[in-house]
Amino acid sequence: MIRSMTAFASGERSTPWGTLACELRAVNHRFLEPGFRLSEELRALEPALRERLAQRLSRGKVDVSLRLRAASSSEGLRLNPQLLDQLGGLAVDLSGRFPGFKVEFTELLRYPGLLEQSEIDAEALQTESLALMDSVLAEFIKAREREGAALAAVMRERLDGIEAIVAQVKVALPEIRTALRARLDARIADLKQPLEPGRLEQELVLQLQKIDVDEEIDRLGAHVAEMRRTLASKDAVGRRLDFLLQEFNREANTLGSKSIDARSSAASVELKVLIEQLREQVQNIE
Structure with missing residues (x-):
């Protein structure tokens, strides 16, 4: 399931020594980078908290706050x-x-x-703290998944748009090739000296090779299918999606560079807009 890197969760737990309060908040980051703000009584827990985060999260700058609010002076x-x-x-x-x-x-x-x-039982307090951390971390992951589901829905809409543009270009390609042949015929007709036999066919083949975008169109279709499959994965896929978008950009740029028709040029621009929108969303994905 797609997860966002940004999320927030908090919780409290009553203990004989006071109230434990835990907060988790995260923003985008290329790697997992946890930071801790712990009460003095809980500083020894940092390695265990770090390990718990590493087991459940893979990316994001995660701030962890775990505090013990001591009981009032009459209590205890x-x-x-x-x-x-x-x-x-x-x-x-x-x-x-x-x-x-x-x-x-x-x-x-x-x-x-x-x-x-009454003195604080350090071992019991640590047990209570880790139980609270596990509970808040579970809610934190659910929040990431909810936001991730919204991001995935937006990305699938953009993929629908890319597929529609690719289909339009496929339909237009025969007309583009016919128009190219007509332009070559017109140029040859303007020549004062006749061409050697087969020269027109050679020139046409050369021009068609220069504008051949079948491979790029096929690759775009394959990339769309792969991104849809990746979006359905249960693993952390942010880095893979980022790599796929680089491939999307490469095909869109090549399509634009080979274009000799306004329709394919416009398609290249529209593809780049959708790809950039996808990239903005992928930056938020774990």
Whole structure:
């Protein structure tokens, strides 16, 4: 399936240590070039993230953002129950001895060890991060495929146009050759001295060889068929399509250089317009 190189996807995942947020965005690039923006706790994941991208993508400049938004200060905190019981018993004992004894709650929280904050489980956090990355990457690829399907539809329309022009040139070729023969006859008729026997046929054959575009027309037809087959492929085909367009351009240029008729000249120009439109679309394909 054709994929575009441009796409965007994002997602979030709640963890005991906060919220993980992942974003993937990509633009056109000749090769796969990933870039990473990772929270400090996740920097060790870069090799694994890079490997995941390489397994699923082949081209594009891909920016990966993976952040951990820490839980609010009250979350992840807990009281040490054993220490709290000890302090409570001590407070009861002291209040009996000192009737005016009073402890503020905020002062109590400052007691070393009373408040505990859960530590981040690095291995579990990495597992959660990779699961989120896989989920976002799957959505990212779906977005590429949706845009790729739209690009493929546009390209098939341009291929229809190329096929129509090729068919028109095929129909016109016999008339072009007849017109060439008529022009040669007229030139010979204007000559004051008669030609040697067979000279007209020799000249006609020479001129027909110079304007023979049957091979170019056949190749254009073959290139159209190959591009349609490539568009139906499930592999990454951007580079192959780019190569095919070079062949398209070569045949269109040759058709124009051999032209002796306004119809084939116009066909060459129209072909180049459609080929350029195809090239613009191919630049976006993975």
